[in-house]
Amino acid sequence: MRTTKILVLDRSEDLAAQVRGVADELRPRPEVVVCERVGAVADVLTDQGPFDVLVAGPSLGTRSGLSRLEVIHDDLPGMSLMLAFTHRPDAQLRDIVRTGAIDLVQLPIEDEGLLESLERSIALAKAHRAAEPALAGALAGAQPGAPGRVFTISSAAGGCGKTFYATNLAYFLTHHTGKRACIVDLDLQFGEVSTALRLRPRYTIFDALQRDDTDEADLRAHIEEYTVSHETGLHVLAAPKDPTEADRISPPDVTRIIEAIRSRFDYVIVDTPAALTEIVLAALDLSDELYVMATLDLPSVRNMGVFLNTLDKLKIPSDNVQLIMNKAEKDVGIDIDQVLKLFPQGFSSVLPYAREVSKSINVGTPVIAFMPNTEVSKKLAAGMASLLPDDVRARVDLAAEPARKGLFRRKAKQAVAPVQP
Ligand SMILES: Nc1ncnc2c1ncn2[C@@H]1O[C@H](COP(=O)(O)OP(=O)(O)OP(=O)(O)O)[C@@H](O)[C@H]1O
Ligand SMILES: [Mg+2]
Structure with missing residues (x-):
């Protein structure tokens, strides 16, 4: 099974440092990759992916940040998206929902809360991945009725x-x-x-x-x-x-x-x-x-x-x-x-x-x-x-x-x- 990978996307290093610390507690230990330039995220996703979880930090809490996340989600629906913001983004609730985020955590957050959220995001990404082969098999024309x-x-x-x-x-x-x-x-x-x-x-x-x-x-x-x-x-x-x-x-x-x-x-x-x-x-x-x-x-x-x-x-x-x-x-x-x-x-x-x-x-x-x-x-x-x-x-x-x-x-x-x- 491949290593679980988490991508932290934020201009500041603080969130990434906390995610790294918390990820060290998880077994098997996930790999944490940091992208500090929002503009470079597409390259990171392509070159270093696939990622199981994307943790988007406060610098994505703008309308344009959220719409970028929406595009990412449409491209990679199996990756769990966590939003980690200091205050509620200055955007419509609808824009937040459209990012497909599965969790919204308020910063600053205790390690325990972040850990719980990461574990849940990883589990959901895995469940999504597990469902994929079955779907592929079905699409590949598994013959209905032919006994296994x-x-x-x-x-x-x-x-x-x-x-x-x-x-x-x-x-x-x-x-x-x-x-x-x-x-x-x-x-x-x-x-x-x-x-x-x-x-x-x-x-x-x-x-x-x-x-x-x-x-x-x-x-x-x-x-x-x-x-x-x-x-x-x-x-x-x-x-x-x-x-x-x-x-x-x-x-x-x-x-x-x-x-x-x-x-x-x-x-x-x-x-x-x-x-x-x-x-x-x-x-x-x-x-x-x-x-x-x-x-x-x-x-x-x-x-x-x-x-x-x-x-x-x-x-x-x-x-x-x-x-x-x-x-x-x-x-x-x-x-x-x-x-x-x-x-x-x-x-x-x-x-x-x-x-x-x-x-x-x-x-x-x-x-x-x-x-x-x-x-x-x-x-x-x-x-x-x-x-x-x-x-x-x-x-x-x-x-x-x-x-x-x-x-x-x-x-x-x-x-x-x-x-x-
Ligand atoms: N190649 C191996 N190397 C080391 N340990 C092994 C190996 N294969 C099995 N074991 C260990 O041996 C034990 C017995 O294995 P397992 O339960 O699969 O056997 P079993 O044939 O199903 O037993 P039972 O007849 O009781 O159902 C388990 O603790 C398992 O971890
Ligand atoms: Mg047995």
Whole structure:
């Protein structure tokens, strides 16, 4: 995600100094640019933008200043405009309204008040930005009615990074394609997708199933109202708030929910508990791609083998199964190359153990968005690149090493070898 940028436009340095001081308190810390020559603002906006917030100071409080702001707003409607004036401008209220300002602060102002106003302006700019890709996707002719592509993320052992991968995959797809993605948290008892993204869902999958009307068209028409959206634009259908509600959800319910979600979203990412339950199997029936994750320890690797054998017995085609090794560290007493060889179908990603993952979860942002230039983000992106349409992939600078896929994955379908570590 790019750094938040604030432009302060005023002839005096005082306002800019205060904005800088207050911005230092914000995390992630925004970049503050100052323009002291009102006449130069167009160049600054073009050369150093895009900005999230424009703070216009008292020298813009004239009629001509306000009309200049009106022109800027018309050109850049997504940038939040804050007016910071010492006294009410000598202009009609209408001229102020036309600037599109979202806040008017009276100077002098306490740091606390300015901070609150800046935070609100930044949040509004982000919300505007988040809505843009979805709009672009819609304008680009997202085919209404074509069901979305369903990805299920699974593992035999707990804590392998399913939720971590699901959130990053959803972000990656929506960010690069501008299409709509929704994560369905099927870890019904202990789902953590909303926590990992710091969301507070009002409704959950359980509420969506409580609708009186059992008509599928009705569920499809209303399913989006039960999701919660993240500032990056991705949506989440949260797991039930109470584990007892989880027990009341049946496999056919899961089928209905995924069908409804995929009628409204281009990408559906299903996060699951660490088990092959009937609930998970219902999701697999509708999945286009299945990811199976493991970490670099013997129980996890062994269970991945058992898991893949079970899929084989259940006649789930292995063509669309991708393996991911997560938290791969050197010197843990297990040779990664040996492990990789145990699975002839190869791994589509081998992701390192990285502290940035915890940091990103603490701020509720997928690590690819929060720290795109770290090794873990680059490896995630390289492994996901093949999911992008060709034209998008050509445009996107994945700036990473070549996808592991080419190194490990063999095209020929092979039987899954049992693991004998
Ligand atoms: N590559 C990584 N490097 C470091 N920490 C990681 C990595 N991947 C995941 N983690 C951390 O490991 C923990 C487990 O990850 P996560 O919750 O995504 O796993 P999970 O498979 O969803 O677990 P569960 O089975 O309990 O749902 C989290 O604290 C997460 O931050
Ligand atoms: Mg999880």
